[in-house]
Amino acid sequence: MKFIGITGGVGAGKTEILKYLAGREDTKVMLADDIARELSEPGQSCNEKLQELFDGTDVFDEKGKMNRPKAAAIIFKDEARRNGMNEILHPAVKEYVLHVLEQEKEEGRLRYLVLEAALLIEEHYDEICDELWYIYTSEENRRARLKQSRGYSDEKISEMFESQLCENEYRRHCKVVIDNNGTTEETIAQVRTIIENEGENTNG
Structure with missing residues (x-):
């Protein structure tokens, strides 16, 4: 593979x-954006850290669901939060990708x-x-x-x-x-x- x-x-x-x-x-296709979105969902690994990062804003609703357009508007202007978001999501996405890579290698179905x-x-x-x-x-x-x-x-x-x-x-x-x-x-x-x-x- x-x-x-x-x-x-x-x-x-x-x-x-x-x-x-x-x-x-x-062939299996993964999109980094989709993975990041999934990891940001309530109950997923990045959700709590992201809620802390955006504390004091209305980016997250009471159920912990992220409003992505609002988050995008904030990080466009706020470099510290943009960097913070990247530091939370990028390593988590890479870890997810490596896990899938190992899994697919083991299963041996894909080219x-x-x-x-x-x-x-x-x-x-x-x-x-x-x-x-x-x-x-x-x-x-x-x-x-x-x-x-x-x-x-x-x-x-x-x-x-x-x-x-x-x-x-x-x-x-x-x-x-x-x-x-x-x-x-x-x-x-x-x-x-x-x-x-x-x-x-x-x-x-």
């Missing part, structure tokens, strides 16, 4: 690629285990992944997609771009680069080719 980490800038269009991979019988994470490189997932894939889309196309799909302003998009790694950094760390500037079909064809070639190399 190969453990693949997938990353790319905001608006790169990773969703369709992940959807294709998740549809394969030999690929895939993890998508915005901070894949920053959080040193290259140390546990077999290889990293970078989904490349030009800034111009990403900007157009974010305006259309999420209604973001140019100012908000620029702020988001500035907070992420530059293209050279992604390319430096990632073994595979998938060009997602064309149609979804063209992108999926690239992914299929990579997987087929790897299958031939493994069999050879």
